[in-house]
Amino acid sequence: MGAIAAMPGLEPQLEPHLKISMNVGLTLQQLQQVANELRTAGQPNGADRILVAFEKIIS
Structure with missing residues (x-):
């Protein structure tokens, strides 16, 4: 997911990947950590792309 988020133009793929990650047991906190790690890196x-996709899912 981090690789998809880091590449511009792949935003449409983020939302389904976030949903799949949640379906296999990742928590919201763990997914937010991916965004934090990207920012740190x-x-x-x-x-920001992860957080935007994240908002679409939880809203």
Whole structure:
């Protein structure tokens, strides 16, 4: 998921990957940690893409 988020233009793939991750047992906190790790690794845009997709799922 981190790789998809880090690449511009793949935003449509993030939402289904987040849903699948939740279906196999990852928690919201664990998924948010992926965004935090991307931000720490110098990929703030990737982190933002995950958070935007995340908002679509939980809203």
